[in-house]
Amino acid sequence: MESETPLLDELEKGRWPSFVKEIKRAAKKNKAAHDLLRIEELSYKDKITHWKHGGIVGVTGYGGGVIGRYCDQPEKYPEVAMFHTLRVNQPAGWFYKTDTLRKICDIWEKYGSGMTNFHGSTGDIILLGTKTENLQPCFDALTEAGFDLGGSGSALRTITGCVGPARCEWANIDTLDIMYDLTMEFQDEIHRPRWPYKFKIKISGCPNDCVAAIARADFTIIGTWRDSIRIDQDAVREYVSHGFDIESVVRRCPTEAISWDDKNKVLNFVAEDCTRCMHCINKMPKALRPGVERGATILVGGKAPIIKGAYLSWVIVPFMKVESPYTEIKDLLRKIWDWWDENGRTRERLAELIERLGFKQFLKDIGLPPVPQMVYKPRSNPYVFLRR
Amino acid sequence: MARTDIGPPNYKDMLPDIIKRNYGKWKYHEILRPGVLRHVAENGEALYSVRVGSPRLVSIDFIRDICDIADKYCNGYLRFTSRYNIEFLTDKKENVDLIINEVQKLGLPVGGTGTCVTNIVHTQGWIHCHSAATDASGLVKAIMDELYDYFVNMSLPAYVRIAVACCINMCGAVHCSDLAIVGVHTKPPKIDHEKVVAQCEIPTTIQACPTGAIRRHPDPNIKSVVVREDLCMYCANCYTVCPAMPLADPEGDGVAIYAGGKVSNARKPPMFSRMIVPYLPNNPPRWPEVVDVIKRVVEVYAKNARKYERMGEWIERIGWEKFFKLTDIPFTEHHIDDFTHAVETFRTTTQFKW
Numbered sequence: 001m002e003s004e005t006p007l008l009d010e011l012e013k014g015r016w017p018s019f020v021k022e023i024k025r026a027a028k029k030n031k032a033a034h035d036l037l038r039i040e041e042l043s044y045k046d047k048i049t050h051w052k053h054g055g056i057v058g059v060t061g062y063g064g065g066v067i068g069r070y071c072d073q074p075e076k077y078p079e080v081a082m083f084h085t086l087r088v089n090q091p092a093g094w095f096y097k098t099d100t101l102r103k104i105c106d107i108w109e110k111y112g113s114g115m116t117n118f119h120g121s122t123g124d125i126i127l128l129g130t131k132t133e134n135l136q137p138c139f140d141a142l143t144e145a146g147f148d149l150g151g152s153g154s155a156l157r158t159i160t161g162c163v164g165p166a167r168c169e170w171a172n173i174d175t176l177d178i179m180y181d182l183t184m185e186f187q188d189e190i191h192r193p194r195w196p197y198k199f200k201i202k203i204s205g206c207p208n209d210c211v212a213a214i215a216r217a218d219f220t221i222i223g224t225w226r227d228s229i230r231i232d233q234d235a236v237r238e239y240v241s242h243g244f245d246i247e248s249v250v251r252r253c254p255t256e257a258i259s260w261d262d263k264n265k266v267l268n269f270v271a272e273d274c275t276r277c278m279h280c281i282n283k284m285p286k287a288l289r290p291g292v293e294r295g296a297t298i299l300v301g302g303k304a305p306i307i308k309g310a311y312l313s314w315v316i317v318p319f320m321k322v323e324s325p326y327t328e329i330k331d332l333l334r335k336i337w338d339w340w341d342e343n344g345r346t347r348e349r350l351a352e353l354i355e356r357l358g359f360k361q362f363l364k365d366i367g368l369p370p371v372p373q374m375v376y377k378p379r380s381n382p383y384v385f386l387r388r
Numbered sequence: 389m390a391r392t393d394i395g396p397p398n399y400k401d402m403l404p405d406i407i408k409r410n411y412g413k414w415k416y417h418e419i420l421r422p423g424v425l426r427h428v429a430e431n432g433e434a435l436y437s438v439r440v441g442s443p444r445l446v447s448i449d450f451i452r453d454i455c456d457i458a459d460k461y462c463n464g465y466l467r468f469t470s471r472y473n474i475e476f477l478t479d480k481k482e483n484v485d486l487i488i489n490e491v492q493k494l495g496l497p498v499g500g501t502g503t504c505v506t507n508i509v510h511t512q513g514w515i516h517c518h519s520a521a522t523d524a525s526g527l528v529k530a531i532m533d534e535l536y537d538y539f540v541n542m543s544l545p546a547y548v549r550i551a552v553a554c555c556i557n558m559c560g561a562v563h564c565s566d567l568a569i570v571g572v573h574t575k576p577p578k579i580d581h582e583k584v585v586a587q588c589e590i591p592t593t594i595q596a597c598p599t600g601a602i603r604r605h606p607d608p609n610i611k612s613v614v615v616r617e618d619l620c621m622y623c624a625n626c627y628t629v630c631p632a633m634p635l636a637d638p639e640g641d642g643v644a645i646y647a648g649g650k651v652s653n654a655r656k657p658p659m660f661s662r663m664i665v666p667y668l669p670n671n672p673p674r675w676p677e678v679v680d681v682i683k684r685v686v687e688v689y690a691k692n693a694r695k696y697e698r699m700g701e702w703i704e705r706i707g708w709e710k711f712f713k714l715t716d717i718p719f720t721e722h723h724i725d726d727f728t729h730a731v732e733t734f735r736t737t738t739q740f741k742w
Contacts, residue, residue, distance in 0.1 A: 010673040011673050019529060020529075022446045026449070046638055048514075049514050052518055069516060092396070094469070097401070114448050115445065116451065117444055117446075119468060121509065122559075123470075128445075128515075143390050148396060160470075166407050167437070168417075169414035169415055171412065180395075215563060248695055248696065249696075277655055278652070279696075285416045285417055289416075304556075308728050310558075
């Protein structure tokens with residue numbers, strides 16, 4: 001028999017695991033998954049998407065968490081005429097017990113297409129495709145199993161962070177606990193969109209920033225330390241005696257804060273020259289570690305290009321102690337949201353608003369003192385608004 | 389009545405005992421071989437993680453398969469990484485090979501650690517998105533089939549992060565990746581005036597345009613808008629607020645490729661990815677033109693970069709003019725920025741190479 005998906009079948013070949021195989025697997029049990037496969041094939045043939053703009057669908061009491069989706073050819077693909085997605089808030093650090101995961105699978109077998117994303121770009125579990133009438137019962141079953149929806153639309157999006165102290169020696173802050181605590185504190189902000197646009201919070205335990213918080217979050221928390229890195233000189237010598245090319249590490253220190261004394265076999269380090277970039281620590285994890293006076297740098301403004309261009313987050317608090325119950329961070333967030341909500345235009349992210357009204361104005365209104373760590377360099381022009 | 393605002397499960401209930409015991413007390417880690425990490429705690433306990441590639445778009449039976457492995461060898465615990473890899477966690481060294489064996493039976497690659505090409509962060513594409521200019525899962529599959537050896541080995545000067553976004557909304561925030569593939573439209577919106585009346589708020593639509601290209605329709609009897617095509621750069625922000633202005637077009641849509649971004653602060657500060665190819669056509673199911681550029685750039689980087697140099701650091705050292713020469717990618721007028729922060733990219737020095 002001739003295949004109904006000759007183009008997609010090509011993507012069953014090759015060494016990397018195939019999403020087409022996965023859809024076919026789901027399609028054996030589920031009609032919507034079968035129509036998903038067929039309409040994806042149609043897109044491969046037509047070179048265009050066959051999904052329409054979302055309609056307003058959801059669950060009682062929430063303004064988000066569900067992405068409404070309809071296909072443009074419901075008569076030919078009736079099983080995906082409605083194909084809505086639920087964003088399910090992941091446990092911090094994406095750790096799971098298998099019995100919990102199996103519960104999600106069973107719920108989705110009953111109410112949805114059987115297709116998922118582990119995980120979506122923001123970090124949620126994505127349950128991909130169901131009908132309007134299934135949304136509420138599916139949500140009820142999810143909450144029964146201990147899960148809740150994540151954010152969508154002009155709301156606080158699901159908070160994401162790195163693996164942190166659960167399995168990383170470089171975690172300067174408890175990323176999982178901060179994630180969980182802030183998520184619980186701001187349930188209303190996550191579930192009921194009310195702002196000019198989306199707002200993202202991401203948390204990385206060290207300046208390696210494994211969750212790209214600096215590029216992707218309006219509010220970026222990155223773990224760091226204030227004192228000196230810790231050096232185990234014996235372990236350094238151990239590296240060197242095994243043929244490790246220490247000079248190639250030293251040479252790339254961006255501030256020349258480390259040097260190797262080959263005669264005395266000692267790694268010299270000038271703490272005040274170090275900018276805590278992680279380079280040397282990354283290369284010699286057995287010998288070098290972050291310091292002990294730990295906390296976080298807070299940055300704001302990161303976002304993708306739409307609308308005024310992409311921004312990387314920039315520093316607003318060079319160093320903050322970060323301890324439960326995280327009151328300082330929560331207060332700062334609330335102040336920023338009030339300011340943004342008060343001044344922001346529709347679809348204006350925080351970075352764009354700060355650029356429009358001025359970083360100086362932002363600092364004044366939020367009540368943060370200007371410090372040189374906030375900029376690469378001072379202004380070069382003389383056009384200073386003295387009284388704004 | 390459903391409960392609301394209960395939040396996600398508490399992470400503490402999802403952690404294996406060895407992690408509970410050593411939470412915040414890890415001392416160092418090492419990569420035993422591609423895909424296998426060993427984390428050692430202050431008290432000497434060791435945790436082994438086996439990292440496994442996933443297509444991300446998976447069926448519930450796939451999840452059940454990996455749960456079976458975790459039940460058998462990991463006391464019923466597993467985790468996912470920020471780049472969709474699965475990690476099997478065990479405190480028993482002898483389980484590592486057994487896990488790898490089971491994983492390989494499922495056809496899944498073990499790797500994604502150290503100086504590798506790890507899994508590609510990506511968006512939904514034609515699978516689920518109304519604004520997609522390309523498919524994401526298909527591009528990822530086609531690219532990773534070619535770069536598979538870089539996933540299961542650690543042969544590069546530094547790690548290479550690749551990301552795919554199916555339109556310039558960039559849900560995957562790909563703009564700081566070593567290599568980024570972005571779906572682009574190249575034709576202005578096609579306006580359905582009758583639908584605009586029914587579905588769109590005209591002031592919001594006009595305000596949505598970052599270049600001011602959208603105006604009210606000159607005929608006051610037509611409650612719609614017009615687009616000055618010379619001002620349109622196909623961002624589709626108007627389509628997001630007004631469904632009657634689709635930009636998707638089978639011939640016009642395709643992908644652009646960017647290079648040299650990073651988010652890590654190691655050595656150089658985080659950097660944006662920069663355009664290396666403004667447009668390649670959508671050519672499903674395997675996008676050979678795109679795969680060719682990606683593979684070529686990775687290979688040229690692997691050959692030329694110095695140890696520890698990320699793609700962007702390498703390019704900055706040799707200069708972009710040299711990058712285009714080495715990779716044999718043509719430099720065009722489209723590579724020169726003419727949007728909001730353009731001037732800071734112009735070369736204000738006499739220093740350059742030939």
